[in-house]
Amino acid sequence: MKKFNIEMGVGLFMVIGILCLAYISIRMGKLEIMGGNTYDIKAVFSNSGGIKTGSSVVIAGVDVGRVKEISLSEYQANIVLTIPVEIKIQEDAIASVKTKGLIGEKYIDITPGGSEEILKPGDRLRETQPAIDMEQLISNFVFGKI
Amino acid sequence: MEFISDIGAFTLTRLYRMGVMGLFLLKSFLYSLSPPIKIRRVIKQIHFIGFQSTLVIILTGSFSGMVLGFQGYYSLSRFGSEAFLGPMVGLSLIKELGPVISALMVTGRAGSAIAAEIGIMRITEQIDALELMGLNAFRYLIVPNLIAALISLPLLTAIFDVCGIAGGYLIGGKLLGVGAGTYFGEMASYVGMTDVLEGLYKSLSFGIIIAWVSCYKGYYTTIFTGFGAEGVSKATTQAVVMASVVILVWDYFMTSALF
Numbered sequence: 001m002k003k004f005n006i007e008m009g010v011g012l013f014m015v016i017g018i019l020c021l022a023y024i025s026i027r028m029g030k031l032e033i034m035g036g037n038t039y040d041i042k043a044v045f046s047n048s049g050g051i052k053t054g055s056s057v058v059i060a061g062v063d064v065g066r067v068k069e070i071s072l073s074e075y076q077a078n079i080v081l082t083i084p085v086e087i088k089i090q091e092d093a094i095a096s097v098k099t100k101g102l103i104g105e106k107y108i109d110i111t112p113g114g115s116e117e118i119l120k121p122g123d124r125l126r127e128t129q130p131a132i133d134m135e136q137l138i139s140n141f142v143f144g145k146i
Numbered sequence: 147m148e149f150i151s152d153i154g155a156f157t158l159t160r161l162y163r164m165g166v167m168g169l170f171l172l173k174s175f176l177y178s179l180s181p182p183i184k185i186r187r188v189i190k191q192i193h194f195i196g197f198q199s200t201l202v203i204i205l206t207g208s209f210s211g212m213v214l215g216f217q218g219y220y221s222l223s224r225f226g227s228e229a230f231l232g233p234m235v236g237l238s239l240i241k242e243l244g245p246v247i248s249a250l251m252v253t254g255r256a257g258s259a260i261a262a263e264i265g266i267m268r269i270t271e272q273i274d275a276l277e278l279m280g281l282n283a284f285r286y287l288i289v290p291n292l293i294a295a296l297i298s299l300p301l302l303t304a305i306f307d308v309c310g311i312a313g314g315y316l317i318g319g320k321l322l323g324v325g326a327g328t329y330f331g332e333m334a335s336y337v338g339m340t341d342v343l344e345g346l347y348k349s350l351s352f353g354i355i356i357a358w359v360s361c362y363k364g365y366y367t368t369i370f371t372g373f374g375a376e377g378v379s380k381a382t383t384q385a386v387v388m389a390s391v392v393i394l395v396w397d398y399f400m401t402s403a404l405f
Binding site: 019027 | 149189190192193196197198200238239297298300301302304305307308330333334335336337338341344346
């Protein structure tokens with residue numbers, strides 16, 4: 001009976017502990033156990049404005065994917081986006097770097113296009129909009145260029 | 147002249163003890179990597195270090211989270227950014243407070259007991275008896291504690307984090323009126339896998355530190371800390387103080403390395 005109690009206690013402790021660990025890593029750490037079917041598309045920005053790997057990709061305000069890779073080629077930011085297969089992106093969709101709130105984190109917003117052609121894995125989004133330079137905008141406003 | 151030789155003796159003793167301590171850890175690791183491992187003893191120690199600390203961890207975790215809810219709301223509301231209460235509570239718990247406070251609680255609750263138990267076994271010559279019978283005292287006493295601490299600490303830290311996040315929600319969300327969606331949504335978008343992993347690495351290393359320091363202090367009771375009951379009491383006190391100090395110092399180095 002005594003031994004049973006110990007084993008029961010240890011088992012209970014392990015289950016609760018692992019559940020808590022799983023909750024934290026899946027809910028907070030966004031760890032993907034299932035993996036899910038995704039595909040990658042590329043987008044080239046003249047200014048990535050501080051996007052990081054793991055930043056969100058958003059369509060119509062809904063979080064759909066992540067930024068997988070960022071590299072520099074020909075002085076432009078080359079960004080690879082991972083998107084679930086069930087989400088189709090038209091060839092003339094527009095990707096833009098945006099900011100959550102005034103000082104929030106950066107994310108990539110995709111505005112769907114009207115074209116019949118759907119992007120295949122590895123294709124490149126042609127239309128991109130660089131990050132808005134807030135300081136530039138304010139200085140334009142202050143010095144009356146707008 | 148005597149003064150200088152005193153300094154020399156002091157330095158040599160300290161260096162010698164540090165060496166013994168290092169070798170002690172190395173030996174425990176080598177023995178825990180090679181079979182046989184006493185599974186029954188490991189389970190018993192997980193029961194002692196892990197399961198029996200759960201209540202303390204749940205209590206301290208919930209109250210730390212609740213305090214963070216109040217304090218965070220107070221300072222964040224001064225800049226009108228109460229919406230970031232979730233990330234603040236989540237990040238500070240997962241990265242810093244969770245691993246450190248649960249390690250300190252486990253040191254106080256289980257580390258002291260381990261040191262006292264092994265110390266009493268040493269002064270009553272039970273360790274010598276084990277060795278005389280051809281049993282490996284390391285396998286029987288030290289390795290189960292090390293493995294049990296390595297398994298228990300991350301799980302206890304996870305329980306602490308979850309309770310703290312829930313406690314923070316209780317205060318921030320229910321009492322002070324930050325919405326549940328804002329609290330949990332912002333938290334999930336700001337806390338990344340690297341933060342969770344940082345907390346995990348910390349709690350693993352704290353597990354090693356607790357088992358190491360308390361077993362070492364107990365194991366060398368008669369040899370370094372004196373004889374009899376007084377030796378055990380000294381060993382226990384030193385184990386708790388040393389483990390707590392080492393945890394906080396090591397935490398600083400880990401944070402700066404993983405920053």
